[in-house]
Amino acid sequence: MTLRTLILGSTSPYRRELLQRLAIPFEVASPNVDESPRPGEAPAQLAQRLALAKARAVATNFPEAVVIGSDQVADLNGEPLGKPGTHERAVAQLRQMRGKTVVFQTAVAVVCLQGGFEQTEIAAVKVKFRDLSDTEIENYLQTEQPYDCAGSAKSEGLGIALLDAIDSDDPTALVGLPLIRTCRMIRAAGIPLLSAPGGQP
Template identity: 40%
Template sequence: MSSLVLASTSSYRMALLEKLGIPFIAVAPNIDEQAKENETAEHLVVRLAIEKATTVAISHPDGLIIGSDQVCVLNNQITGKPHNKTNAMIQLSQASGQCITFYTGLCLYNGKSGQYEALCETFEVHFRQLTESEISAYLDKERPWNCAGSFKCEGLGIALFDRLAGSDPNTLVGLPLISLTKLLIKAGINPLTYQSGR
């Protein structure tokens, strides 16, 4: 069996992939993640997911490599990670009462064959009307500076929302496991029947 490689050192993606019970290694892809001029969110995340997987394949040529990338879009603007409280306050104030759409690109690259499959999953987050004091208190408690959209949905961030809409809640955290499972099964690895040492 090809070794499974996650082209990411994100603790969130690693924790998600661990749910499938298949041993893997995580490798930083080290690519330029800047969007190209007039590039749509969907095209951006799929392109970057492919680039991450193929870049890591250079050092792991026999691996089955998972690439993933995510951005969120509010009012037709791609929103990145806030990196600090000031930016996070702005992001969440703009999101208050609005819907943010998350675009998550996924690529499974087979190093042995040089073939890959790639797709984009979307997930909608509908925010409650939030007060400035609610936003500030949330940010002080959870400090989501490295999270697109300035929240952690797997934590207290859930209290910011009115409702969520999407086919796979894992997509929101950064790795669409339902789609990934389908791709892995097509590649000959079924998480339900996988046995270590085989």
């Protein structure tokens, strides 16, 4: 049996680092998907739609491969907060979130066109933010510059100091790729895990 190639449909260094924990070979491809939300689209729906769109976009070019797509949207009382992109937007996001509980919706999709396989799952992570001062927000942003992170919160870095509590059943989800769900889905798609020392098949 020939093993299928595993492709991460993301150029995010955070997702790449997370997937490397599984000690299996994979390739990386850019999905080139428009991430704009649709009018009235709920954060969880947006994350799932984009994760699947990213996986499908890459799978179109590699139909024999197993492709992972993922997306994360911060949900503040039903309002989606994506990647800020700029310092000013990051300041505005963190001011909105201080003292509040935000749900980070992290979706993952696995697609193999040749195998007729397509699954999506979402991991919701509840995050309680401290009542941050403007000085704390500014110092955090100058140090971490998390402008490519949903909600400006880079929890694997200094962003952990912004928080009071994290509630999740998939601890890697907040970083950007829920590995428990990802493992379950890629195994179902035919990618073996833990089949030999070092994770190699």
